[in-house]
Amino acid sequence: MNRVICGVIIGILITLTAVAFASERPIKIILDGRELTCETPPQIINDRTFVPIRVVSESLGLDVKWDSTTRSVILTSPDKMPVFSVVSYNKIDNEYGYAILGEVKNQSSKTFSNAEIKADILDSDGDIVETLTAAMPPGITPGENAYFKIKSSSDKGYLFNDVKFSFTTSDECSITPAEVTFNDVRLQRDQDYYSDFIYFSGEIERVYSGDNREFKHPVIQVALFDSNGKMVNYGERKLDNFTQNRYASFKVTLEKGSEHASYKLKLFSD
Numbered sequence: 001m002n003r004v005i006c007g008v009i010i011g012i013l014i015t016l017t018a019v020a021f022a023s024e025r026p027i028k029i030i031l032d033g034r035e036l037t038c039e040t041p042p043q044i045i046n047d048r049t050f051v052p053i054r055v056v057s058e059s060l061g062l063d064v065k066w067d068s069t070t071r072s073v074i075l076t077s078p079d080k081m082p083v084f085s086v087v088s089y090n091k092i093d094n095e096y097g098y099a100i101l102g103e104v105k106n107q108s109s110k111t112f113s114n115a116e117i118k119a120d121i122l123d124s125d126g127d128i129v130e131t132l133t134a135a136m137p138p139g140i141t142p143g144e145n146a147y148f149k150i151k152s153s154s155d156k157g158y159l160f161n162d163v164k165f166s167f168t169t170s171d172e173c174s175i176t177p178a179e180v181t182f183n184d185v186r187l188q189r190d191q192d193y194y195s196d197f198i199y200f201s202g203e204i205e206r207v208y209s210g211d212n213r214e215f216k217h218p219v220i221q222v223a224l225f226d227s228n229g230k231m232v233n234y235g236e237r238k239l240d241n242f243t244q245n246r247y248a249s250f251k252v253t254l255e256k257g258s259e260h261a262s263y264k265l266k267l268f269s270d
Contacts, residue, residue: 027051031059063107083108084115084136084167087145090231091160092257098157100132100150101231103223106140113138113171113217113270119150120164129159136167137219137236137268141177146268147223149234173270178215179207182265200235201251204242204267215269218242222252224260232258239267 027042028035029051038055053073054064063076089102100119115136120128134150185202200222217238224233235254242248 029056031056081107082167083110083112083169084117084140086165088231089163089165091157092232093157094255094257097151097153097155098160099152100148100163101223101234102148102150103145103231104136104140104148105145106142109142110169111139111141111173111175111270112169113173115140115167115169117148117150118166118168120166121152121156121160122162122164123159124161126162129156130154137221138217138270139173139175139178139268141175144177146266147221147231147234147264149236171270175270176213178218178267178269180267181205181207185265196256198254198256199251200254200263200265201249202265203247203249204239206246208246215239215243218267218269220250220252221264221266221268222254223264223266224254224257225262225264226258227261232260 027044027049029038029042030036036055036059038052040052042049042051044050053075057064057075063081065074065076066072067074083106084104085107087103087105089100092099092101104117115138117134117136119132121130121132123129130152132150132152134148136148137146140146181204183203183205185200188199188201190197190199204220218240220237220239222235223231226232233254235252237250237252239248239250
């Protein structure tokens with residue numbers, strides 16, 4: 001979705017009493033006592049005030065999309081939006097096929113123990129050439145981001161032109177975010193020159209919050225990024241020995257890939 005919609009001034013009309021110096025003062029947008037900011041400021045045109053619809057709508061929790069075909073601004077309330085949205089994704093080719101690495105956000109007010117992402121791979125004509133799926137980690141709480149990797153061992157990667165994502169969820173649960181710290185994290189490469197794997201290992205510790213939450217199905221995620229912030233590798237591992245303990249060690253196996261400049265570690269659990 002084109003972010004320049006923020007610069008498209010759509011009329012939310014507010015009746016104002018004109019004053020002589022109105023055009024010299026910046027126009028403020030106040031929502032519940034909080035001032036909103038936007039790259040494109042409100043404007044007064046013919047004694048009417050126009051404000052960018054995106055900054056107001058998103059502050060109210062609405063999803064905003066621009067349909068260039070119908071020249072329409074489409075607003076969707078939170079209860080009508082999918083639970084997850086794809087923040088970004090990157091296609092990686094390898095000798096075994098290809099993979100889609102990406103990041104999703106829980107944009108709802110719900111948390112689920114089971115979630116699956118589906119990717120319909122589209123060719124240049126918009127036809128589906130194959131459908132891929134992958135399980136998401138349990139317990140992605142509202143507003144939180146998580147990572148995913150969807151693999152294909154087919155020879156259809158050359159047909160890849162676009163991808164359409166969708167999600168299925170089940171077993172709604174009520175939990176707090178999994179607050180942990182990672183210590184002594186290190187990257188290890190296999191001593192076997194012909195090995196196709198690298199390893200992230202370290203220790204994980206719960207952040208004490210005064211409760212006795214049980215981590216039922218903890219999953220560690222490791223996402224690697226290049227110098228441009230593009231995700232280039234991913235690995236995950238279930239951490240069964242962390243369900244009742246405050247400390248645990250971990251080792252996550254990743255396939256060798258492009259060189260990375262940074263990484264992020266996350267833990268999810270229902």
